[in-house]
Every structure is written in C-alpha cells, then in structure tokens.
Amino acid sequence: MATATAPTLARGVLPHFEPAEPGIKAHSPYGLPIVDHCTTCNLRGANFFCNLTATALRSLDWVKHVTSYPEGALVLMEGQAARGAYVICQGRAKLMTTNREGKTLILKIAGPGEVLGLHSVVAGTAYELTVETLQPCQLAFVGRDDLLRLLKEHGEACLRAAQHISRDCQSAVDAIRSIGLSHSVLQKLARLLLQWLPEGRENGAAVRVKLALTHEEISQLIGASRETVTRTLSELKKKQIAELNGSTLMVRDRSALKAIVEG
Amino acid sequence: MATATAPTLARGVLPHFEPAEPGIKAHSPYGLPIVDHCTTCNLRGANFFCNLTATALRSLDWVKHVTSYPEGALVLMEGQAARGAYVICQGRAKLMTTNREGKTLILKIAGPGEVLGLHSVVAGTAYELTVETLQPCQLAFVGRDDLLRLLKEHGEACLRAAQHISRDCQSAVDAIRSIGLSHSVLQKLARLLLQWLPEGRENGAAVRVKLALTHEEISQLIGASRETVTRTLSELKKKQIAELNGSTLMVRDRSALKAIVEG
DNA sequence: AGTGAACGGTGATTGAGATCACACACAGGG
DNA sequence: CCCTGTGTGTGATCTCAATCACCGTTCACT
Numbered sequence A, B: 001m002a003t004a005t006a007p008t009l010a011r012g013v014l015p016h017f018e019p020a021e022p023g024i025k026a027h028s029p030y031g032l033p034i035v036d037h038c039t040t041c042n043l044r045g046a047n048f049f050c051n052l053t054a055t056a057l058r059s060l061d062w063v064k065h066v067t068s069y070p071e072g073a074l075v076l077m078e079g080q081a082a083r084g085a086y087v088i089c090q091g092r093a094k095l096m097t098t099n100r101e102g103k104t105l106i107l108k109i110a111g112p113g114e115v116l117g118l119h120s121v122v123a124g125t126a127y128e129l130t131v132e133t134l135q136p137c138q139l140a141f142v143g144r145d146d147l148l149r150l151l152k153e154h155g156e157a158c159l160r161a162a163q164h165i166s167r168d169c170q171s172a173v174d175a176i177r178s179i180g181l182s183h184s185v186l187q188k189l190a191r192l193l194l195q196w197l198p199e200g201r202e203n204g205a206a207v208r209v210k211l212a213l214t215h216e217e218i219s220q221l222i223g224a225s226r227e228t229v230t231r232t233l234s235e236l237k238k239k240q241i242a243e244l245n246g247s248t249l250m251v252r253d254r255s256a257l258k259a260i261v262e263g
Numbered sequence C: 001a002g003t004g005a006a007c008g009g010t011g012a013t014t015g016a017g018a019t020c021a022c023a024c025a026c027a028g029g030g
Numbered sequence D: 001c002c003c004t005g006t007g008t009g010t011g012a013t014c015t016c017a018a019t020c021a022c023c024g025t026t027c028a029c030t
Helices: A007-011 A054-063 A118-123 A144-153 A155-180 A185-196 A215-222 A226-238 A254-262 B007-011 B054-063 B118-123 B144-153 B155-180 B185-196 B215-222 B226-238 B254-262
Strands: A065-069 A074-076 A084-090 A093-098 A104-110 A130-133 A137-143 A207-210 A242-245 A248-251 B065-069 B074-076 B084-090 B093-098 B104-110 B130-133 B137-143 B207-210 B242-245 B248-251
Touching: A054 A137, A054 A144, A054 A155, A084 A118, A084 A144, A093 B155, A104 A155, A104 A215, A104 B155, A118 A144, A118 A155, A118 B155, A137 A144, A144 A155, A144 B155, A155 A185, A155 B093, A155 B104, A155 B118, A155 B144, A155 B155, A185 A215, A185 A226, A185 A248, A185 A254, A215 A226, A226 A242, B054 B137, B054 B144, B054 B155, B084 B118, B084 B144, B104 B155, B104 B215, B118 B144, B118 B155, B137 B144, B144 B155, B155 B185, B185 B215, B185 B226, B185 B248, B185 B254, B215 B226, B226 B242
Parallel strands: none
Antiparallel strands: A065 A137, A074 A130, A084 A137, A093 A104, A093 A130, A207 A248, A242 A248, B065 B137, B074 B130, B084 B137, B093 B104, B093 B130, B207 B248, B242 B248
C-alpha cells in the first residue's frame, strides 16, 4: 500500500536517543544543542508548556526523557494507544491525518513549546494524528501515567495543560474554517501565506520568510492537489503578488493577498 | 447582508431566564423541567462536566446560573469576548462558524453534559464558534472569573475541564477528517448517517432514529449545498439504503452505508 | 380563507479543480 | 560520470457538485 502518494510514511520510526552522559554535549545527535534539564533550560518561552513554577518544573524534570529525532521521523502515529506526550524543545513537526487511499491532510505545523499527543493522553484515547518531524527535533517525552500524576498533583500544570489543549482546539477550528469555508484554492493559499508572514510591517516592502515545505505539503495543508498549488503559485508570481523559490517565500504585495482572502 | 442563506442569524438572542423562585417548577419556561441545584440534579451522567465530588459540586452550584432558552436562540456568538461557559443540562445545540458571505459550517451538535465556550475561557480568547439551540434548552452558565477560580481551587474540576476540552479537540479533528478527506458528498453523508445510528444491532433490521435537522443543516454539517443533499438523500432512498422523512431517519442497509464510507 | 416563510424536490448549466500524462531541473550516490 | 529519486512546471480532459431557477407542500399566523 506504500504508493508514491504517501512516501513520507515509508521513512520509518527512529529509535529514541538519550545523550550518553549528561555532561557531554559535543556528540549530540543530528547537530542539536542538547538541553538536559528543564530547570536550566534557556529555550523556554512564555507560552511553553514547561513554563512552570520551580516545584512543578522539578517534577516534570524528574519524569521526562529527552529524545532526539532526525528529519522525517514519525514521532507518533494515528491509532496508537496514547503512551504519553511530547513537548517540542527544538525543531518543527507536522501534525497530519491520512485516509485509507493515502490522501493526507496536514492540520498544523507545530514548533517549540507545543505539546504533541497531550489531549489524547488526557482523554485516555488513541492518538488521532500522526506527527512527523520536518527538521531534526529535540522532544521531551513524558509517559502517560507520569503525566497524569503530574497534572493531578500540580494544579498549575493542569491548568497549563488545559490552556494548551484549548489552543489546539482553536487551531483545529481554524483549520476547519480554512478548509470548509473557503471558495477557492487561491483563497486558501493566500490565507496560508499570510499566516506565515511575521506580524507588523504593513508597508509595501517585500517580505521574505524561510520555510521548507514542498508544494505537495502545501497542498496537504489546504486540501488541494499538488498541481493546483503549483499553478496557483505561478499565478501569484505572474501577478507580482508573491513568489516561492526553494524555501524562501517572498511576498511583494501583502494587501493583494488580504484582498484575495476577503473574497 | 442578512441574505436568505443565513436566516437563522436573524432569530436573535433571547435574554437569560431565571426561574422566579426555586421551589416553583410548574411555570418553567419552554416546558422544561427545572433543575435548580447541581447537587440534587438527576440528569447528571458519567461524562458530564458536573460529575464532580461533593465539595467541588457545591462550589459549582454556588457560582452557576441556570438559564433557559427557546429553540433557535443564539447562546453565544463567534467573536464575542468569552464571558463564561455554559453547561448543557437539557436540550441540544449546534456549534457553527460562518464566513462573511453567510456560508455556514456546523462543527458539531452538542447535547446534555457538554460544555460550551470552555476552551475560549481557559485560553482567554474570544469565542470562535456560534452556538444556536436546536430545541428548548436549559443551560448552566458559569462566569469567566468564577470558572477560572473553580479550576484553580479544585484540581479535580480542572482535570475534568481538560478532558472536556480534549474531547472537543477530537470532535474537531473528526470534522476535519470528514470534510477534508472525503471524496464525495455521498461519502460524507453516509458517514454522517452512520454517526447518528445507535451502536450495536448490526443485523439487517431497519433502524429508526429521531433527529430534527433540515436538509440545509445537514448540508452545513458536511460542507455541501442544500440541493446536493436533497439529491443524494433521494439517491439513497432509491437504492433502498436509507430514508429521511421529516425527523425520522430510517436506515435499511447499514452495511451499504459502511461500504460507501470505506470508499 | 389567505398570505408568507420555510422546506423539499428537480432540471439545466457551468466551472473549478482533480486527475492523468508528460518533460525538465537538480541533488546525491554509486 | 551516469542513474535514480524527488520536486516542479504545464497541457489536456473530465467529473462532481455548486449555482440558478423554478414549483409544490406544509405550517403558522392574522
């Protein structure tokens, strides 16, 4: 069943890596700087799951396992019993679902600070999405039982978990709106490009963004075929609105994109 | 802009009702049996948000307001600041989102025990869905601040909230799968009809289900046009697979529906 | 009884996008 | 160096479902 339409599934699951010894960071896998302890982690941001008080953070530190994955690794798969959650420390991953014909839909690209599989663990159900890394990633794994105990013992962590799940809900609803309420592929694509742009800088200057997604992946993000994405992108290029070369997106006319989205 | 395609929005918001006096239940609005106190509520089921220990339940009882709504009432609207959450005690409501052309998508039909607006309150954002009652409903309203305090003080309630939000996530993802990964309207419709069937009774006997949804609403549930839904339903009737008369759905051949869903 | 709204049923037309089928560029690896 | 795989660009075709335009029915309300 591994047809050419779902090549990513064939890349396989990589085993979890643990740094051999906490002190030695020179030989970190996949060239990632290793973070051993949540308490001393300097990657942590305000919206991170792991932005907790010292007490809760020590508990988290105690039960988590840091794991590294190369690009293209399947972290978890749709249908598996939820064995635990993964906090993304570094790197990005795509959350996707696939039907039996191999057609894939990407719901979201998740980045540092986001948690994978959290709501499946909390609800006690199977994972409902497949997660594949887009880059070498460092993830902190917390097993199901440890996680639930953590949430019960630290009300703060539980509230933060609820907030994270809420945000997942919102991005899911956004995806529904984008896929279900748009008129054309052009509209969906324009909306996507605008999402990728950093905030601010409304003025006319062209904006460049780095992102490494193939046309195929873009088509899976907006629910269209690869060919239509290619065609629509070249249409935008012809109209001098936006241009995608390799991994560089250049938006020349942001307001034109907005006009397209408005319908 | 209130075109004929969005007539439901014109029905307006009804004011909240409070039963005039706790003891008097004869004059309950809209013919609903009134439930005054969560602690003595006999409607409560295992998966209900309000299935809590006595302590937490008393706190909930203290801060909640019971409100009744007629059919077609807008409980909350997309874009409003999240003023609080509503627990559905009785009745059913549709969760929907609308684009500026008036095209509507229904994400889910929520019933007793489910919570409306919870994840918006937890995340501190605006409501992202509009909720309209399908029947006379009794809802328990809990204001934002009260709710957040409740979640902070009762770890149990917080965990339960997280579970509810998780389930919302899952149904959102299910909706995405249904809308984004189906080949045809026929497939989406078959999936929907199967969802409505009660579990069990695999055998050949025809199954009858009561549900009061118009073709228009069904079309909004699966992201299709009203006409195509009508046509597809009559196709199913012609093939002796399923039949929808008024509010009664009769499925004659469940396995044929399954075959359609499998693709 | 009469009126209007909401709902359901059907035909005709049309267009957006899926699909198929190539051709080309480019990278990495033997 | 060739060879292979992966990603991209483009034409030709075809199909499903949206859309428009009606009509009949039912039901609530005056």
